[in-house]
Amino acid sequence: MSDVRSEILLRCISCGREFPADSIIYFCGDCGNLLDVVGDIGRLNPIELKNLWASRKFTMWRYRELIPVEREPITLHEGGTPLYRAEKAARWADVKNLYVKFEGGNPTGSFKDRGMSVAITKSLELGRETVICASTGNTSSSMAAYAAAAGVKAIVLVPRGRVAAGKLFQTMLHGAETYTVDEGFDTALQTVLSSSRESGIYILNSVNPWRIEGQKTLAYEVWEVLGDGEYVVSVPVGNCGNISAIWKGFKELEMVGLARTHPRLVGVQAEGASPFVDMVRRGDERLIPVESPRTIASAIRIGKPVNWLKALRAIRESEGLVEKVSDEMILEAQRLLASGEGIGVEPASAASLAGVKKLREQGLLDRSETVVCVATGHALKDPNPDLVPNKPRESSYLARR
């Protein structure tokens, strides 16, 4: 079957200006907005596609007709993550059916691997030998691993002292050249953007539209199990890239003719880092950055999300919802998933479940809903024994039980 690679373009999400797919750019030269990868996917045959996908192994590359890279991909077998039915979590959040899409099942333990597999493959196609990113920890872990697999050099900028232990360890273990900044993620990203303007080093943050091409495959996987029925997909939001990617995936299923409807998306931020949720609630299109974002969920401690316009469209077009949750609720959701369901996620990932519970409490979501909570990263990423009430005891206590 043919695919869409030959007519791929980059298109500005605001003014529509188009650029060749091999341009090394992240923003429109005219209006400064972000770019989308577009191709003529409407002419693919949906029945052939469905059969072809079903015949392949369950990794994200089973959808390769919709992943526009030319060369053999750099892959560590990302995607194909479990979708767990979670009945205790459903009762806790007070919804009829609840599933957890466990992205901790990816090779480096987060959803970033989907995007990195594509973006590193693209780096090789474009002849880039060094890649760079700013990170709260998961992007850098993933980029470092895929750069190692591809044999390219990785440079990473992280906020000093504010990256979870597991993530910093992974980043260094996989061999990335790592630098720290005194401020938070937003400053690290600005530094990456300006330094790359001079050096030309290829940026693999989610401003890179090829990252989105990998991350959108989560939507295909959910659709393959749940079909195109009515459901809600809840996503933790930081830099707004993943929710934009997931929405692109669901839209493409409709464009190809595989799905007739799409789910509604729910974007969840932490209370101390909620510029996107606040903007959606105000109803305007002006993101007011949070200067010092605060939350225990370090992966979503982001005050100035670059992908906010893409994410705003995802919420509006899907008729979705937004919510912000306290750190207490995030930790409660994390414990519930771990001790009630056996699903170990990092704090940021538990925000998706906490957000669903809060929307229910406020009557903004119906009890009859089927909900998919995207659990973006593994519990081992961010171990914090102080936050777990269940402490180890001396073995002498065992005899007295």
Ligand SMILES: Cc1ncc(COP(=O)(O)O)c(C=O)c1O
């Ligand atoms: C575990 C986890 N969850 C959620 C997010 C937020 O994703 P995005 O920044 O694409 O909104 C991140 C981003 O770093 C993350 O690492």
Ligand SMILES: [Zn+2]
């Ligand atoms: Zn433009």
